[in-house]
Amino acid sequence: LKGSSITAKRRRAPRPIEATTSDEVAIPVKEFNLQRTIESGQAFHWVPVNGGYAGCIGRTPCWITQRGTSVRVNAAAANSARDYFALDHDMRQIYRSFPDDTVMRAALEFSRGTRILRQPLWECLAAFITSALKQVAHIAAISHTLRSRYGETFETEWGAVSAYPAPDRIATLTERELRNCALGFRARSLLGSAEAIAGGRIDLEALRLRESDEIRAELQKLPGVGPKIANCVLLFGYGRLDAFPIDVWIERVLRLAYFADKPEANAVELREFSATYFGPYGGYAQQYLFHHARLTRGRSLEP
DNA sequence: CTCCAGGTTCCGG
DNA sequence: CCGGAACATGGA
Numbered sequence: 609l610k611g612s613s614i615t616a617k618r619r620r621a622p623r624p625i626e627a628t629t630s631d632e633v634a635i636p637v638k639e640f641n642l643q644r645t646i647e648s649g650q651a652f653h654w655v656p657v658n659g660g661y662a663g664c665i666g667r668t669p670c671w672i673t674q675r676g677t678s679v680r681v682n683a684a685a686a687n688s689a690r691d692y693f694a695l696d697h698d699m700r701q702i703y704r705s706f707p708d709d710t711v712m713r714a715a716l717e718f719s720r721g722t723r724i725l726r727q728p729l730w731e732c733l734a735a736f737i738t739s740a741l742k743q744v745a746h747i748a749a750i751s752h753t754l755r756s757r758y759g760e761t762f763e764t765e766w767g768a769v770s771a772y773p774a775p776d777r778i779a780t781l782t783e784r785e786l787r788n789c790a791l792g793f794r795a796r797s798l799l800g801s802a803e804a805i806a807g808g809r810i811d812l813e814a815l816r817l818r819e820s821d822e823i824r825a826e827l828q829k830l831p832g833v834g835p836k837i838a839n840c841v842l843l844f845g846y847g848r849l850d851a852f853p854i855d856v857w858i859e860r861v862l863r864l865a866y867f868a869d870k871p872e873a874n875a876v877e878l879r880e881f882s883a884t885y886f887g888p889y890g891g892y893a894q895q896y897l898f899h900h901a902r903l904t905r906g907r908s909l910e911p
Numbered sequence: 912c913t914c915c916a917g918g919t920t921c922c923g924g
Numbered sequence: 925c926c927g928g929a930a931c932a933t934g935g936a
Contacts, residue, residue, distance in 0.1 A: 739917055740917085740918040740931095741916055741917090741918055741919090741931080741933090742916060742917080743915080743916045743917090744917070745934090745935075746933070746934065746935085747916095749934090787932085790934085792931075792932030793932055794919095794931095794932080795932095797919080831919090832918085832920090833918095833919080835919095836918060836919085837918070840917070853917070854917095855917035855918080856915090856917070856918090857916095874926085
């Protein structure tokens with residue numbers, strides 16, 4: 609973030625808050641890969657530090673590192689981290705449920721240990737609203753700008769980390785201020801969604817009790833939220849592990865690997881195929897296919 | 912310079 | 925209902 613956009617009037621910096629403790633705890637893990645989980649394009653604010661990562665889980669500062677089958681995390685964030693990184697997921701059961709084909713097997717070997725995060729709902733929704741037609745690195749840049757300018761900042765022994773600004777905070781901003789965070793046309797969507805939540809027209813937490821179809825329909829009433837982003841929030845926020853977001857990469861995977869003989873297939877056919885073929889943990893399958901295709905820049909799909 | 916990125920919305924057939 | 929275009933920004 610360079611000077612040009614914040615020259616005119618310097619905003620008041622949020623007051624740093626001292627981290628509560630420097631104690632760390634060790635958590636044994638199996639089938640967990642911290643780096644792949646953090647860098648697989650689900651969350652966008654973790655910063656590599658000291659061989660691990662620093663960031664916030666909601667409003668809880670967290671620094672975490674992995675060595676083999678042991679994860680070390682600051683004690684104050686241990687419970688949050690267990691939940692956020694979904695250390696309770698039964699990976700053997702999930703892997704057993706994957707379809708047995710060459711593309712899926714390759715994606716599994718490549719992405720093994722990646723967890724589907726349980727992210728706080730608003731920061732997940734907001735981050736994906738800003739993700740439309742952006743590369744992962746750009747989404748991360750936007751997240752960091754919004755967090756550091758408008759979120760609560762905490763000084764930790766691993767550096768400063770910031771929480772995502774709450775809906776009522778975003779709702780006090782102008783579209784121009786959001787555009788100055790490089791949001792482009794997404795500024796209007798983020799502002800409108802923040803206003804809807806701050807004004808009580810939608811209650812993200814209350815939706816946890818509803819069926820996935822109901823949640824999806826409610827989310828899609830928000831500006832800038834269509835089927836893809838709604839499915840990302842279902843998967844990465846609400847923990848609906850069968851939700852299957854179809855983005856440009858996954859569409860590429862589906863067409864090349866599973867629809868090679870049906871180039872005329874439309875979006876509905878792709879959606880219906882995905883909903884059944886990949887099983888009850890289709891969201892996991894989707895994330896593994898996405899990560900594999902993206903990091904090999906599509907070469908994983910060549911014949 | 913051109914192309915594309917974890918899409919959504921609006922418009923004309 | 926369907927395909928196409930507009931929408932901002934920045935890295936490859």
